[in-house]
Amino acid sequence: MRPGPALEVDRLLDDPRTRIIVCCGSGGVGKTTTAAALGLRAAERGRHVVVLTVDPARRLAQSMGLSSLDNTPRPVPCAAAEAAGGSLHAMMLDMKRTFDEIVEAHSDPDRAAQILANPFYQSLSSSFAGTQEYMAMEKLGQLRRADEWDLIVVDTPPSRSALDFLDAPQRLGRFLDGRLIRLLTAPTKAGGRAYLKFVTAGFTMVTGVITKVIGAQMLRDVQTFIAAFDTMFGGFRERADDTYRLLQAPGTAFLVIATPEPDALREASYFVDRLSSDQMPLAGLIVNRVHRSPAAHLSAARSLAAAEVLQPVPGSGENPSDLGENGHGNGNGLPVPEAGPPDLRGMPAAAATMSRHPLTATALRLHAERMQLAERERRLEESFSAAHPVIPMAEVLAQPEDVHDLDGLRSVGKELARGVRLS
Amino acid sequence: MWWPGDDSLLRVRPRDTDWEGVRLHVVTGKGGTGKTTVAGALAIALAAGGRRVLLMEVEGRQGIARLFDSPPLPYAERRVAVAPATPTLPGGEVYALAADPEAALVEYLEMFYNLRHAGTALTRLGVVDFATTIAPGLRDVLLTGKAVEATRRRSGGRLYYDAVIMDAPPTGRIGKFLNVATEVSGLAKMGPVRGHADTVQSVIKSPQTAVHFVTVLEEMPVQETLDGVAELRGLAQGGLQLGGIMINMVRPVDLTEEQLQAAAGGTLDEHELDTGLKAAGIEDRRGLAASLAAELTEHAREELAQRAQRTRVAEAGQPCYDLPLITDQMDLAGLYRLAAALREQGAA
Numbered sequence: 001m002r003p004g005p006a007l008e009v010d011r012l013l014d015d016p017r018t019r020i021i022v023c024c025g026s027g028g029v030g031k032t033t034t035a036a037a038l039g040l041r042a043a044e045r046g047r048h049v050v051v052l053t054v055d056p057a058r059r060l061a062q063s064m065g066l067s068s069l070d071n072t073p074r075p076v077p078c079a080a081a082e083a084a085g086g087s088l089h090a091m092m093l094d095m096k097r098t099f100d101e102i103v104e105a106h107s108d109p110d111r112a113a114q115i116l117a118n119p120f121y122q123s124l125s126s127s128f129a130g131t132q133e134y135m136a137m138e139k140l141g142q143l144r145r146a147d148e149w150d151l152i153v154v155d156t157p158p159s160r161s162a163l164d165f166l167d168a169p170q171r172l173g174r175f176l177d178g179r180l181i182r183l184l185t186a187p188t189k190a191g192g193r194a195y196l197k198f199v200t201a202g203f204t205m206v207t208g209v210i211t212k213v214i215g216a217q218m219l220r221d222v223q224t225f226i227a228a229f230d231t232m233f234g235g236f237r238e239r240a241d242d243t244y245r246l247l248q249a250p251g252t253a254f255l256v257i258a259t260p261e262p263d264a265l266r267e268a269s270y271f272v273d274r275l276s277s278d279q280m281p282l283a284g285l286i287v288n289r290v291h292r293s294p295a296a297h298l299s300a301a302r303s304l305a306a307a308e309v310l311q312p313v314p315g316s317g318e319n320p321s322d323l324g325e326n327g328h329g330n331g332n333g334l335p336v337p338e339a340g341p342p343d344l345r346g347m348p349a350a351a352a353t354m355s356r357h358p359l360t361a362t363a364l365r366l367h368a369e370r371m372q373l374a375e376r377e378r379r380l381e382e383s384f385s386a387a388h389p390v391i392p393m394a395e396v397l398a399q400p401e402d403v404h405d406l407d408g409l410r411s412v413g414k415e416l417a418r419g420v421r422l423s
Numbered sequence: 424m425w426w427p428g429d430d431s432l433l434r435v436r437p438r439d440t441d442w443e444g445v446r447l448h449v450v451t452g453k454g455g456t457g458k459t460t461v462a463g464a465l466a467i468a469l470a471a472g473g474r475r476v477l478l479m480e481v482e483g484r485q486g487i488a489r490l491f492d493s494p495p496l497p498y499a500e501r502r503v504a505v506a507p508a509t510p511t512l513p514g515g516e517v518y519a520l521a522a523d524p525e526a527a528l529v530e531y532l533e534m535f536y537n538l539r540h541a542g543t544a545l546t547r548l549g550v551v552d553f554a555t556t557i558a559p560g561l562r563d564v565l566l567t568g569k570a571v572e573a574t575r576r577r578s579g580g581r582l583y584y585d586a587v588i589m590d591a592p593p594t595g596r597i598g599k600f601l602n603v604a605t606e607v608s609g610l611a612k613m614g615p616v617r618g619h620a621d622t623v624q625s626v627i628k629s630p631q632t633a634v635h636f637v638t639v640l641e642e643m644p645v646q647e648t649l650d651g652v653a654e655l656r657g658l659a660q661g662g663l664q665l666g667g668i669m670i671n672m673v674r675p676v677d678l679t680e681e682q683l684q685a686a687a688g689g690t691l692d693e694h695e696l697d698t699g700l701k702a703a704g705i706e707d708r709r710g711l712a713a714s715l716a717a718e719l720t721e722h723a724r725e726e727l728a729q730r731a732q733r734t735r736v737a738e739a740g741q742p743c744y745d746l747p748l749i750t751d752q753m754d755l756a757g758l759y760r761l762a763a764a765l766r767e768q769g770a771a
Binding site for chain 2: 026058059064302
């Protein structure tokens with residue numbers, strides 16, 4: 001039972017060499033809130049921070065006192081950050097807008113207009129699986145190059161799998177630079193013809209089937225798009241490679257976020273392995289929504305036993321009322337009676353009225369449940385630690401209510417910084 | 424007790440359900456709300472009474488295999504569970520399928536153009552990936568198309584499956600995913616895929632299909648559910664039918680209203696707690712009453728926060744179903760409990 005090392009969040013936030021923090025993990029584990037809480041804490045410790053989120057939840061904007069977030073960093077009013085000589089900005093990725101900007105920046109106005117109006121481009125820029133990840137990385141690169149902030153905190157898109165985040169940008173780059181796309185559109189370009197001679201038969205079959213499936217119009221849209229986009233193609237893969245290298249560079253820290261649940265920790269585990277095989281700098285694991293008890297010395301078993309002294313429950317032990325519950329499906333195919341015979345039905349009610357301390361009994365039962373939950377969570381975390389013994393970990397206790405304002409984010413930040421494992 | 428009993432699937436009798444006539448159940452929800460689990464429970468519930476249902480996933484996550492503790496599912500329909508027989512009803516069968524767009528495209532090419540070999544070759548060349556990449560709507564239409572095919576499949580003069588349950592993409596993507604004809608029409612104005620998309624759309628936008636939302640009583644999932652419901656309502660003029668809202672992981676209320684308010688307000692009688700602990704025979708009680716009071720306070724505040732979210736969920740104006748929190752690791756027994764809860768409330 002050796003817990004992993006503690007994650008020292010404040011040391012990470014205070015280190016001027018930390019320039020980018022990437023929060024990743026599966027959906028619904030609190031990535032966005034964690035990113036915002038880290039950003040706020042860093043700003044209040046004197047850093048100039050921008051939080052880049054891909055989560056369209058209005059709640060995040062509202063918790064930072066903004067009515068909405070858009071594709072431009074907006075200042076978050078925060079006196080504590082100012083007092084510490086820091087600042088906080090927040091923005092939300094608009095992937096289409098970001099893609100449009102790349103097009104506008106890299107082609108003349110006529111050609112840009114032509115590309116932006118192309119139906120295929122519109123589909124690619126708004127719904128290609130991978131565009132969001134690519135554009136998140138693109139935006140991250142832009143913010144880094146702008147050098148107006150000394151710390152960028154980014155959360156990752158709610159991908160199918162956390163790993164998409166690393167793969168999708170290159171996938172888009174590969175796709176746009178791909179041989180197949182050139183092959184398909186070769187007739188529009190003189191240079192393609194020589195190459196085509198080798199593959200004529202295959203080419204005919206391929207375009208034939210693609211035309212069958214997506215229609216000739218679609219293929220023409222793609223060809224027009226490729227022709228207009230041609231000069232930018234090489235750039236896409238290069239940009240994806242650049243951001244990939246940026247992520248590997250010192251100054252970037254990955255935080256894997258999870259909850260103490262099997263699925264979330266399994267994803268976290270995949271992600272940790274992947275980061276290490278890609279030589280990405282992993283700072284640690286943050287486990288959100290952890291349950292602990294302030295009365296941990298009273299075990300679940302003792303607590304339940306004590307509750308039963310106060311208030312015997314039907315269905316526990318050799319209580320005769322069990323017969324009423326289980327004995328009714330007597331296999332004769334008759335409709336099942338609504339409840340057991342009256343004499344047995346009376347038992348639990350009598351027991352309940354006998355209880356003189358109903359509040360204590362309830363408190364003890366709830367305590368037992370919580371202890372059992374905490375124990376399950378601890379086992380899950382331990383098996384994670386056993387598989388990844390050197391990964392620093394931090395835990396954030398489950399909050400009874402959602403975060404609504406800077407105070408809420410601040411207290412999450414405080415929990416994060418507590419660093420020590422709570423067990 | 425909140426739930427009448429864990430064995431209540433046994434007490435199910437044939438009767439009308441809220442979704443009579445629906446044969447394709449699309450289940451969506453925010454990540455982390457237990458969408459796959461609820462889809463699995465719904466499949467078991469719908470299978471009760473000797474019926475055969477297909478549970479289908481479309482995101483390549485193998486979530487169904489994990490849920491039913493089975494090896495990874497291939498692109499083939501496998502039986503993963505049975506619905507238990509009852510004194511009055513025979514059992515049923517749950518089949519599962521992990522659909523992927525490549526295999527669906529090969530199947531489509533074979534079915535419509537007799538192009539199976541070409542399809543297999545194209546898969547190797549990466550052309551399928553290419554085609555589904557340049558037309559993301561194509562990917563979706565292939566997946567929804569597979570669900571529609573299973574829904575309409577006939578064998579020996581009767582429908583092969585009594586119901587198809589789709590573990591669909593999360594709430595944020597569901598509108599696009601289901602609005603296939605529109606998404607594809609922007610691309611393929613007249614291609615054969617357009618015709619296929621129209622067929623698929625006509626089933627999805629028919630009373631045979633309902634879209635259910637899974638949520639938990641927390642602010643963000645509830646907000647996403649309300650947004651999702653509003654988005655689909657926008658599409659509903661075309662006939663898309665909104666289904667139920669499955670409220671997952673509902674905790675039983677253990678406190679009386681009076682105790683709840685006192686606990687939430689932090690005005691619990693700690694002396695009374697301590698007297699109770701003494702009566703229960705606990706000797707080392709230092710600080711224990713205060714700690715337990717703190718736990719009760721948290722519990723009560725959670726409960727009140729959940730109540731507020733429940734009011735918001737009700738604003739969606741769709742039937743709601745409660746699914747109890749399964750505190751142990753989710754297994755078949757847990758799934759059967761959830762299935763029973765769905766049946767008792769008339770969702771299946």
